[in-house]
Amino acid sequence: MNAISSEWTKFWSVRSTWWCLIGGLAMMLAYSGALGLASNAGVERSMAPHAVVVGAAFYLSQFAVVALATLFITSEYASGSIRSTLQWVPVRNRVLLAKSAVLLPVLFGYGVLLALAGILLSAPLIPTPDSSFGDVLLTSAGMGGYFALLGLLCLGLGTALRSTAGTIVSVFVLLVMIPMFAGSLGWESAVNYFPGFAGVNAMVIAGEPNPIFGGVAPYAPWVGIALCAAWAAAGLATGSAVLRRRDA
Structure with missing residues (x-):
């Protein structure tokens, strides 16, 4: 509990946490508002509000989560404070467990908040807002779960790479570039099993078209x-193995 309390304090005491959270919310509201206005003006095909926020999460807000979770570990390597952290918590796995215990509830709640905020903003702007309570509930819970698990994946990779830029680029390639490359080669079925698209599918009602690439999951x-x-567990396992071997 002491390790979790320490990580909680560190998480909220740095400005980067607040900037990432505010930036992700701003991007969600900007995308949702712009798409709602475009739909109302007939410029853009009308989408249901719960589909609008899925697009906002994938194209914009998830990268605020990536930055936030990455900085939670890599900033300690950059400043050298990781030495103190590992002295206070000599069992290496407990460091990652404590950081995970902080990220999971925060990012889940953050994802739910962003989804609800985007839906509340876009719904009055869309001519025929076709989102039921069940749609809103599933999208909000799916976004919360995806953001929480994406944060753990970034935490694991950040621990292994010890570089903010390297981790963010690696996660971007995993979320966007590799699936796009696979799709261009005709391997569309494989795209659904990468973390970014699996997260999008978790926010979409079963049988409903995916708002990112139009297919049904x-x-x-x-x-x-x-x-x-599974991706988050693999990332954490990699980070844990590297941490125990390199910083034993």
Whole structure:
């Protein structure tokens, strides 16, 4: 508990945390508002509010989460404070567990908040806002789960790479570039199993078209969360192995 309390204090006491959270919210509201206005003016095809926020999360807000979770560990390597952290918590796995215990509830709640904020903003602007309570609930919970697990993936990779820029670039390639490359080669079925698209599928009602690439997911929303959890576990396992070997 002391390790978690320490990480909680460190998380909220730096400006980068607040800037990332505010930036992610601003991007969600800007995207949702712009798409709602475009739909109302007939410039853009009308989308349901819960689909609008999924696009905002994938194209913009998720990268605020990536930056936030990455800086949570890499800033300690950059400043040298990781030495003190490892002296206070000599069992290496407990450091990652404590940081994970902080990130999970914060990023889950943050994802839910962003989804609700984007829906509340875009719904009055869209001519025919076709989002039921169930749609809103699933999208909000899916976004919260995806953001929480994405944060753990970044935490693991950041621990392994010890570089802010290297981690952010690696995660961007994993979320966007590799799936795009796979899709261009005709491997569209593989795209759904990468963390970014699995997270999007977790926010979409089963059988509903994915608002990012238009296809229907070959699995239920809970499977998308399970895939994100598998990616997060792999990232944390990699970070833990490197941490124990390198900083023993």
